[in-house]
Amino acid sequence: MDKYGYLPVNYRCATKWLKDKQHLSNCACLAEEAQELHELFTSSLQEKEEKIKKCQCKESNKPRTPYYDYDNYGYTYCEKCEKRIKGAGKHGTIKNRNNPAFWGLNIPQKVLCGECLANYLENMPTRKKYLFSEYQKRGYWDKK
Known part of the structure; x- marks a missing residue:
């Protein structure tokens, strides 16, 4: 070769x-x-x-707001009363405190404000009821 x-x-x-x-x-x-x-x-x-x-992509559990939407930057809405809820800044995801599953609730809504979550207080486990009252004392949810 x-x-x-x-x-x-x-x-x-x-x-x-x-x-x-x-x-x-x-x-x-x-x-x-x-x-x-x-x-x-x-x-x-x-x-x-x-x-x-x-391929069909699955939707995320937590609603997200677009990063480029400067009018609603970092906000999403309660699925029950449609009140505006402040999100987690640039990541665009809601905080766990607005997720009913975090409070041990098995309901179809994925995002609720503090006032709507208070309506389900009797359905929460005892430990979560205590934590919920602590969150209310700290002022995590806006008052009307």
Whole structure:
């Protein structure tokens, strides 16, 4: 192979060269290899494209507000009384204290203000009732 100045492209090319010593002078193995790689790549892209078309993303549990919305920056709304609730700044997620699941409540709403959460006080576990009263004393929820 050294006297020809060429190297076989792959195992098939080397096998052909062993049978025919003139194979490397008119070898098309590199073009065949490139064609196979191209076909493999395009078929892979088509498979991924089909998967992406079928993909349906799940919504987040906590409603988010867009970072670029400067009018409602960092705010979301109570799902019951539609009162504005301050969010967690640039991250755009609500605080846990506004999530009924945090208080041990199994209700369909995901965001409630302090006043609406107070309506469910009897359904909260004892430990959470105490924590809720502590949060009220600290003034985490705005008064009307």
